[in-house]
Amino acid sequence: MIPLPLIDGRTLARVITYLNKHTEDDASDEAKRKFDEEFLYGMEVGVLYDAALAANYLDIGGLFHEVCQRIADGMMNKSVEWVRKTFHIESEFTSEEEVQIKKEYAWAWEGVDSNAD
Amino acid sequence: MIKLGLKSRSRRVVQDTSVAVEKSKLCMGKHSRDVDEDSGYCCWESLPSELLREVLLKVEESESKWPARKHVVACAGVCKSWREVMKEVVKTPEVSGKITFPISVKQPGPRESLLQCFIKRNRSTQTYYLFVSLSQALADDGKFLLAARKCRRTTCTDYIISLHGVDMSKGSDTYIGKLRSNFLGTKFIVYDALPPHSGAKMEKSRSTCVVGSKQIPAKVPAGNYPVAHISYELNVLGARGPRRMHCVMDAIPASAIKPGVASVKNFQLVASPENGVAGPEHDKVILQFGKVGKDVFTMDYRYPISAFQAFAICLSSFDTKIACE
Numbered sequence: 001m002i003p004l005p006l007i008d009g010r011t012l013a014r015v016i017t018y019l020n021k022h023t024e025d026d027a028s029d030e031a032k033r034k035f036d037e038e039f040l041y042g043m044e045v046g047v048l049y050d051a052a053l054a055a056n057y058l059d060i061g062g063l064f065h066e067v068c069q070r071i072a073d074g075m076m077n078k079s080v081e082w083v084r085k086t087f088h089i090e091s092e093f094t095s096e097e098e099v100q101i102k103k104e105y106a107w108a109w110e111g112v113d114s115n116a117d
Numbered sequence: 118m119i120k121l122g123l124k125s126r127s128r129r130v131v132q133d134t135s136v137a138v139e140k141s142k143l144c145m146g147k148h149s150r151d152v153d154e155d156s157g158y159c160c161w162e163s164l165p166s167e168l169l170r171e172v173l174l175k176v177e178e179s180e181s182k183w184p185a186r187k188h189v190v191a192c193a194g195v196c197k198s199w200r201e202v203m204k205e206v207v208k209t210p211e212v213s214g215k216i217t218f219p220i221s222v223k224q225p226g227p228r229e230s231l232l233q234c235f236i237k238r239n240r241s242t243q244t245y246y247l248f249v250s251l252s253q254a255l256a257d258d259g260k261f262l263l264a265a266r267k268c269r270r271t272t273c274t275d276y277i278i279s280l281h282g283v284d285m286s287k288g289s290d291t292y293i294g295k296l297r298s299n300f301l302g303t304k305f306i307v308y309d310a311l312p313p314h315s316g317a318k319m320e321k322s323r324s325t326c327v328v329g330s331k332q333i334p335a336k337v338p339a340g341n342y343p344v345a346h347i348s349y350e351l352n353v354l355g356a357r358g359p360r361r362m363h364c365v366m367d368a369i370p371a372s373a374i375k376p377g378v379a380s381v382k383n384f385q386l387v388a389s390p391e392n393g394v395a396g397p398e399h400d401k402v403i404l405q406f407g408k409v410g411k412d413v414f415t416m417d418y419r420y421p422i423s424a425f426q427a428f429a430i431c432l433s434s435f436d437t438k439i440a441c442e
Contacts, residue, residue: 049164056168064171072175076185080194091196101194103280103291104218108190 006057011050014039018063040070045086048074080108170202177206181215183251183260189217211420216249219280222262222424223293223309231402231417234424235259236431238412243267245435246282247416247428263428265296267436274298276432278425292339296429302436307345307429313368343367345426347433349379362386364430369421374403379434383407386430388421406431 004012021027021035043051048071055064075083084091093101173192180188193203207217214227226232233250244266248259265276266285274297281291294309350361359380366374377386386404404418404427418427 052168052172053165056165068168068171069175069179071172072179075176075192076180076188078188078191080191083191083195087195089196089199093197099290101200104190105194106281107219108187108194 004058007054008050011047011054014047014051015054015058015060015063019060022062036066040066043070045071045074080105166198166202169198170206173199173202174206177203183216183249186215186217186260193218210424216260216262216424222280225421225423226403226419226427228420231405231419232424234262234416234418234427235409236414236416236428238414238435240412244285245276245428245432247424249424262424263293265428265432272300274302274436276429276436278429287339294344294425294429295341296432298433298436303349303351305347305429305433305436306343307347307426308341309344309425310339310341312340312342313344345429347430349433362434366422366426373421384434386422404430406434 007015018036018039021039022032027035040048048067052064052067052071054060055067078086083089176192177189180186189203189207193200193207207213208215209224210216210221210232211225211228214230214232216222216232233253235248235250237246237248238244239246244264246261247263247265248261251258251260261282263278263280264282264285265278268275268277276296276298277285277287277292278294278296279285279289279291280293281289284291286292287295292310294307296305296307298305344367346363346365346367348363350363352360359378362377362379362384364374364377364386373389375387375389377384384406385402388401388403401419402417403420403422404416406417407415409415414431416427416431418424422430
C-alpha cells in the first residue's frame, strides 16, 4: 500500500479515472482528447487546484499540463480584479509599485470582460 | 492492482514521500481549506511555484498576439509572486519578437525579423500615433503603442512622445521622451525621459524588479537624456529630391548604421558590417518607413533599435523640408 497523505479521496478518484482512460490499450488519441475535454469541462476552480497539485505531486505529466491549460484558459479576458477575487489573492504591492502597474494596466484593460461571471 | 501507467515514475512516490510531504507543507504555507471539498475555496497565493509557473507559461504561450496579449500583462498585475513569474516567463522583443509590457517600446526589436508597425497622422492636431500591426494586412488593425505631438517653438520644433494618446504633457507620467529638431529641420536629437542605462537595469534585474522601490522608474526624475542624433544633407538638385540621412545612436557604435537615403515617400536604415568585413549582419535592414496612404505609414524595425527610437527617427522625416506629404 502506498500512502498519499496530500491527496484527498475525491481527487484521487478523479486522477484514477483519468489514468484509466489514458492507459486503455485501444483508446485513440482523438478519444483521449475528447475524454479530457469532457473530464475537465465545468470543473470548479477549487477542484482544478486540487487536481493540479495531485498531478504535480504524482508526476502525471499529461494531467498536469491539461489542468494547467484549463486554469490558464479560464483566466482569458478576465480583469486583474476578477483573478484576485476568484483565486482569493490579496495584492501586496506598495503604492509606488501600483503606480508602475497602473501604467501597464492601461495595456491590460482593453476589451476586458466585466467582473461579473 | 491499479495500472497507473507511471512506469519508472511510480518509484518516486514511495521513496520521496517524506521529503515531498515536508516540501509540500512549506508550499501550502498559509493554505487553509474548508472541510467541504466542493466549496471551491483554496489559497492560490500559496500555489507551489512550479505549478504557478506552468499556468502562467501557458497563458503567455496561448496569447502571443495583441489584443489577447493583454492577458499576460494582466497576470503580471495580480500580486508580487505572479508578477515575478510573469516577468521571468516573458522574453524581451529581441528574443521573442513580441511586444508585451510598455517597457517593450524601449527595448531593442527582434533579431530574427522585422517587427511590423504603422503610423497614423492626424494633421489637424499635429499628432502621430504608432501601432504594432496585428495582421499582415497593411495598417489595418493595430495595438496602440505611442503617440507624438508636434510643438513648434521659436528656434526649434519638439515632438513630445508619450505612452498615452490623449494626456501627452511632459509632466504626465506617460511621457517617455521627445524629438527635437533645429529650425531648418535638418538636425534632430532624440531624448529619452529616463537615463539610457535604466532600461538595462530593469532588464538585468527583472526578477527582482518589483521588490525594491529604488528599482521603480517612478523614482528616477524625468529629464532629457540624448540617445540619438539624426541629420539630413541638403540635396542640391532640388527640395524634393532624395537626401542622405545619417543616424547615430549613442548606445550603438557610430559605424553600425549606414547612412540612408530618404525620399519623399520612404527610407531604409541598414546595419553596417563590423570593421568593414561582410558578415551575417551585413546589409540587414533595421528600419524601413514607407507611405501607404494619405496619412498612413508603415514602420518596420528590428534589433538593435527600439520602437521608441524607430518612431522618433520616422518623425524626423516628417519634419524635413521634403517631408512625406
